[in-house]
Amino acid sequence: MMQLSKLYLLVSSEFLTAFRNRHEALNPLLFFVLVCLLxxxxxxxxxxxLNTIAPGIIWCAALLAILMSLSNLFRTxxxxxxxxxxxxxxxxxxxxxxxxxxxxxxxxxxxLILLTPFIAxxxxxxxxxxxxxxxxxxxxxxxxLLVGAVMATLTLVIPQNGMLLALxxxxxxxxxxxxxxxxxxxxxxxxxxxxxxxxxxxLCVLSLTLSPFAxxxxxxxxxxx
Amino acid sequence: xxxxxxxxxxSAWFYRFSGxxxxxxxxxxxxxxxxxxxGGLVLAPADYQQxxxxxxxxxxxxxxxxxxxxxxxxxxxxFIALVWRIKLAEVLLxxxxxxxxxxxxxxxxxxxxxxxxxxxxxxxxxxxxxSELLLLFLYFGVxxxxxxxxxxxxxxxxxxxxxLVGVVNIPIIHYSVTWWNTLHQGSTVSMTDKSSxxxxxxxxxxxxxxxxKVYYGIALLLRTRTELIEREPNSKWLKAIIEEKINx
Numbered sequence: 001m002m003q004l005s006k007l008y009l010l011v012s013s014e015f016l017t018a019f020r021n022r023h024e025a026l027n028p029l030l031f032f033v034l035v036c037l038l039x040x041x042x043x044x045x046x047x048x049x050l051n052t053i054a055p056g057i058i059w060c061a062a063l064l065a066i067l068m069s070l071s072n073l074f075r076t077x078x079x080x081x082x083x084x085x086x087x088x089x090x091x092x093x094x095x096x097x098x099x100x101x102x103x104x105x106x107x108x109x110x111x112l113i114l115l116t117p118f119i120a121x122x123x124x125x126x127x128x129x130x131x132x133x134x135x136x137x138x139x140x141x142x143x144x145l146l147v148g149a150v151m152a153t154l155t156l157v158i159p160q161n162g163m164l165l166a167l168x169x170x171x172x173x174x175x176x177x178x179x180x181x182x183x184x185x186x187x188x189x190x191x192x193x194x195x196x197x198x199x200x201x202x203l204c205v206l207s208l209t210l211s212p213f214a215x216x217x218x219x220x221x222x223x224x225x
Numbered sequence: 226x227x228x229x230x231x232x233x234x235x236s237a238w239f240y241r242f243s244g245x246x247x248x249x250x251x252x253x254x255x256x257x258x259x260x261x262x263x264g265g266l267v268l269a270p271a272d273y274q275q276x277x278x279x280x281x282x283x284x285x286x287x288x289x290x291x292x293x294x295x296x297x298x299x300x301x302x303x304f305i306a307l308v309w310r311i312k313l314a315e316v317l318l319x320x321x322x323x324x325x326x327x328x329x330x331x332x333x334x335x336x337x338x339x340x341x342x343x344x345x346x347x348x349x350x351x352x353x354x355x356s357e358l359l360l361l362f363l364y365f366g367v368x369x370x371x372x373x374x375x376x377x378x379x380x381x382x383x384x385x386x387x388x389l390v391g392v393v394n395i396p397i398i399h400y401s402v403t404w405w406n407t408l409h410q411g412s413t414v415s416m417t418d419k420s421s422x423x424x425x426x427x428x429x430x431x432x433x434x435x436x437x438k439v440y441y442g443i444a445l446l447l448r449t450r451t452e453l454i455e456r457e458p459n460s461k462w463l464k465a466i467i468e469e470k471i472n473x
Contacts, residue, residue, distance in 0.1 A: 150390055154383045158373045168366040168387065171359045172394050175401035182405070203397070214390055217307070221382040 006091060007099075014103040024072065025107050028065040032112050035061035036119045047124050054123035055133065055184035058116055062137060063173055066144045069108050070152040070169070071162055073100075078156050078222065087223045094212045097219070101149055101212075109141045125188075132187040132197075136180040139200040146211040147172050153218035176203060234313040236453050237462030243446040250443045257436035264429030272426075278342050285335040287434040288328045291441060292360055293395075295325035299367070300392035303385035313449075315381035316456065318388065319371050320448035324441055326364035333357055352403040359398055363391050377456060 018025070039057045040050055077083040086096055116137060120130045151168040155161040183196035265283035272279040302318035305311055336354065337347045348354065367384055374380035457463060 147390075147394075150386075154370065154387055155373070157376075157379060157383075161373070164366075164369050164373055167362065167369055171362045171366070171398065172390075174359060175394075175397045178401045178405045199401075210393070211390075214386055218383065218386050221379055221386070224379070 007095070010096060010099050011103075014099055015107075018103050018107045022107075025111070028069040028108050029111055029115065031068055032061050032065040032115065033119065035064060036123075040123070051124040051188075054120065054125050055129075055181045055188070057123065058119060058133065059136075059140075059177055059180050059184075062112060062116070062141065063144060063177060065112060066109060066141065066148060067166060067169055067173075069104070070145075070148045071155075071165055073104060073149055073152045074156055074219070083219065084223050087220060093216050093219065097149075097212050097215050101145060105142060105145055109145060113137045113141065129184060129188045132193045133184050135197060136183045136193075136200060139197065139204050140176045140180045143176050143200075143203045143207045144173060146207040146215075150211050150214045150218060153215050153222060156218075156222040176200070179203070234311045235462075236313065236457060236460065237465070239313055240450060240453060240462065240466060243450055247443060247446055250439055250446070254436055254439040254443060257432055257439060261429050261433035261436050265433060269426045269429055270423075278339060281335050281339045283430055283433045285332055285339060286430060287437040288335065289332040289357065290434055291437050292325060292329035292332050292357065294438075295321050295328065295441060296360065296363065296388070296395065297392060299325065300388045303388040306381060306385045307389070315378075315385065316449050316452045317445065319367075319381065319384060320445055320452050321441075322364055322367045322371070324444045324448070326361060326368065328437070328441075329357060329361045329364060333361065352399075352405060355405075356399045356402045359402070360395070363395070367391070 036057055039053070039061075043049060043053070074083060077086065087093060089096075113134065116133060117130055120133055125133065148165075148169050151165055151172075152161075155165050155168065158164065179196040179200050183193040183200070186193045186196065261283065266280055269280070271277050299318050299321045302314045302321070306314040306318060333354070336357075340349065341347050367387055370387055371380045371384045374383060454463060
């Protein structure tokens with residue numbers, strides 16, 4: 001069992017490095033806002049149309065922003081050799097991975113979620129629909145991050161992995177996108193969003209419990225090369 | 226059991242064995258294919274609703290079955306490769322991927338050809354079509370990842386993990402897409418329920434499914450042989466086999 005003090009050290013060092021590199025956290029946010037801006041420009045400013053497709057726009061933009069942030073998830077650690085030390089260290093690699101992902105979620109994904117009410121209002125979403133949107137994002141983004149992290153570690157040894165990462169990750173993002181948007185659409189048309197929300201919660205628990213093991217296995221093959 | 230598995234997993238044994246099996250599989254495949262096509266295209270009666278257009282199922286349905294079957298088989302190889310570190314399983318996995326992708330593509334194309342006269346459209350955002358398309362991308366992902374990593378042992382391990390993650394996700398993707406939209410007709414052939422298809426129509430379909438399975442076997446063995454030579458070009462077993470060929 002890992003001692004609490006060690007755990008504290010790990011958490012604080014993770015957050016400190018992430019905070020020192022805070023300009024990196026800004027890029028996915030700007031990307032998210034810009035993608036959301038492109039849709040009305042491409043489709044036209046009709047409020048009725050924008051209101052119908054708003055959940056899809058926000059979910060797709062969030063999904064792409066997370067995808068963009070994935071490729072530097074373990075990149076620096078892999079390049080400067082810290083990753084090898086992490087794998088060789090005596091304490092559990094699984095715990096370390098979970099802490100890293102938690103830090104990533106809190107510093108990159110959470111600001112993005114906090115930003116969505118502004119974009120949602122601009123697209124004409126009402127308050128209770130926004131509430132559902134926020135809960136789907138809170139349940140769905142951890143799934144996106146965890147599944148994406150598995151693929152990001154698998155492609156770690158490839159220098160320019162952006163396009164390949166998209167090919168690997170996007171098909172697996174489909175369920176989250178479907179249930180996320182359908183929950184929001186259900187609320188918008190006056191139905192209960194409980195069903196898709198429960199399924200999103202299931203997916204969240206599933207990926208939280210299963211993907212750390214896949215990430216650890218992928219990290220070990222990456223380092224052993 | 227494990228000893229037997231390891232003998233079978235040696236490259237030399239596999240190469241000799243597959244060389245002997247392939248001609249027999251070819252004969253079996255041609256016989257099944259001819260019977261299946263004759264039964265399906267000539268003997269089976271036309272459908273009372275869809276006319277002769279329904280006959281495309283003799284290619285479409287077996288191809289769709291194979292597309293899923295091969296992915297599951299790949300995941301089994303991936304599991305074997307990761308747990309018992311058997312090199313041959315890695316080679317079998319990666320040799321299966323293009324065959325599976327081809328079957329998936331065939332299922333999509335034949336489905337689209339059938340959809341034009343029946344549904345009046347080449348493509349519709351139907352659940353089964355969409356999940357089949359996503360499956361095609363999963364196959365492309367496997368092939369892309371393997372091609373992108375230079376060291377083939379590392380690539381194989383990565384691909385094994387990827388297929389295992391994929392196989393967990395396939396049912397989730399499938400059910401989520403089903404929930405999203407469905408237009409496709411339900412299955413007419415089922416293992417558990419009594420099939421709603423007449424035996425004259427069903428028999429050729431099952432024979433075609435078998436023929437496709439045998440074809441997969443042939444393609445897999447041929448691809449694996451090539452991949453083995455590519456991976457171990459200077460090995461002793463290969464030199465021994467080449468010498469035998471020269472001496473014959």
